[in-house]
Amino acid sequence: MLKKRAKKIWVSASDVGRAAFCPHYLELKCKGVKASHQAEASRAKGDASHDQLNRMAQDKRCYIASHLYGIDDSRTEALRSFRDKNLLNHRPGKVLVNIYYRLSPTLVSISSRISAVDQCLRFIVNGIVKRLLENIKDD
Amino acid sequence: MIDELLYLLFSAAALVIAFYSIDRKFVKKNKLCIEGKLVWTDEGRQTKPFFNNDYGVLGKPDLMYKIKGGILAVEYKSRKGEIYESDIVQTKCASLAARGSGYKVIRFLVITSTQKQYYDLPRSDKALYKEIEPYIVYTRQAKSGSKLPATPGRFKCKSCAFNYKCTYVQED
Numbered sequence: 001m002l003k004k005r006a007k008k009i010w011v012s013a014s015d016v017g018r019a020a021f022c023p024h025y026l027e028l029k030c031k032g033v034k035a036s037h038q039a040e041a042s043r044a045k046g047d048a049s050h051d052q053l054n055r056m057a058q059d060k061r062c063y064i065a066s067h068l069y070g071i072d073d074s075r076t077e078a079l080r081s082f083r084d085k086n087l088l089n090h091r092p093g094k095v096l097v098n099i100y101y102r103l104s105p106t107l108v109s110i111s112s113r114i115s116a117v118d119q120c121l122r123f124i125v126n127g128i129v130k131r132l133l134e135n136i137k138d139d
Numbered sequence: 140m141i142d143e144l145l146y147l148l149f150s151a152a153a154l155v156i157a158f159y160s161i162d163r164k165f166v167k168k169n170k171l172c173i174e175g176k177l178v179w180t181d182e183g184r185q186t187k188p189f190f191n192n193d194y195g196v197l198g199k200p201d202l203m204y205k206i207k208g209g210i211l212a213v214e215y216k217s218r219k220g221e222i223y224e225s226d227i228v229q230t231k232c233a234s235l236a237a238r239g240s241g242y243k244v245i246r247f248l249v250i251t252s253t254q255k256q257y258y259d260l261p262r263s264d265k266a267l268y269k270e271i272e273p274y275i276v277y278t279r280q281a282k283s284g285s286k287l288p289a290t291p292g293r294f295k296c297k298s299c300a301f302n303y304k305c306t307y308v309q310e311d
Contacts, residue, residue, distance in 0.1 A: 008195050009279045010190075010195050010196070010197055011197070011278040011279060012232075013198025013199070013232035016196070016198075016271060016275055016278050017229025017230075017232065017274075018225065018278075019274040019281070019287075020223075020227075020274045021295065022290045022291070023277045023289070023290065024287050024289035024290075024307060025300070026281040026287060027285075027286060027287040028301040028305065029281075029301070033304050035301065036300050036303050039299075039300030046216075046218075049215070050183070053201060053215045054181070054182065054202075066174075
């Protein structure tokens with residue numbers, strides 16, 4: 001005898017979220033009840049916000065080391081570790097890190113357009129990384 | 140002395156103006172401040188959702204970033220105020236769906252206009268499914284036409300899209 005296979009009911013993440021909000025809400029939705037005008041307006045506003053989010057997310061912003069070597073590179077990690085262990089422990093270091101975070105997106109953006117700036121940045125950061133790695137080796 | 144001071148002040152002002160001009164021209168800031176590489180974006184209705192065949196769920200987060208050890212899913216809510224349980228459940232379900240399509244989602248981030256919160260996900264799909272199973276069951280029941288309980292609340296009912304039809308609505 002062939003067993004009749006039960007038809008799989010696919011559920012969407014938004015509906016599962018709605019069930020967590022209020023199961024009766026989901027029941028009404030599935031029964032085809034129309035959403036209020038206010039809710040429709042909110043949805044349209046939400047869609048527009050999502051478009052804005054996408055634009056924001058696709059904007060480039062990474063810091064100098066991530067730009068030069070990549071986010072997970074060992075040299076970037078070394079610089080991060082220097083920041084966390086040596087700079088963020090005292091007030092002047094924190095100020096320096098804040099200034100760096102304020103300036104670096106601009107520098108990254110400029111260096112991705114002007115190769116001379118990129119080379120100059122690479123030269124400076126390579127020097128810093130080299131010294132850092134030497135210090136780590138000595139320790 | 141005053142001349143030197145004025146010269147210094149003028150130079151500082153010129154530097155600040157120059158920096159802000161360059162800044163505005165070159166930089167489009169990512170206000171999300173997420174460290175990671177953007178690997179997937181929900182472009183709206185034309186973007187197909189992810190399917191997890193094992194658990195029968197589908198969905199899509201708003202964004203996905205490659206982070207150390209896996210993928211970070213991002214769910215954005217345009218409203219102001221706190222993050223609700225329903226936002227967390229929805230993102231967990233979307234993450235489970237994305238896992239079915241090969242994205243190893245290990246964390247997720249829920250953002251509202253005023254709040255931002257990271258959550259870690261269980262390693263196994265089964266454990267993740269278990270966390271949201273009651274809501275998945277409710278959803279299947281609703282799709283089969285069953286009656287479901289209401290969980291009214293003053294603020295919840297105020298924002299509900301079906302409050303004008305609901306008999307359980309809680310008013311002020």
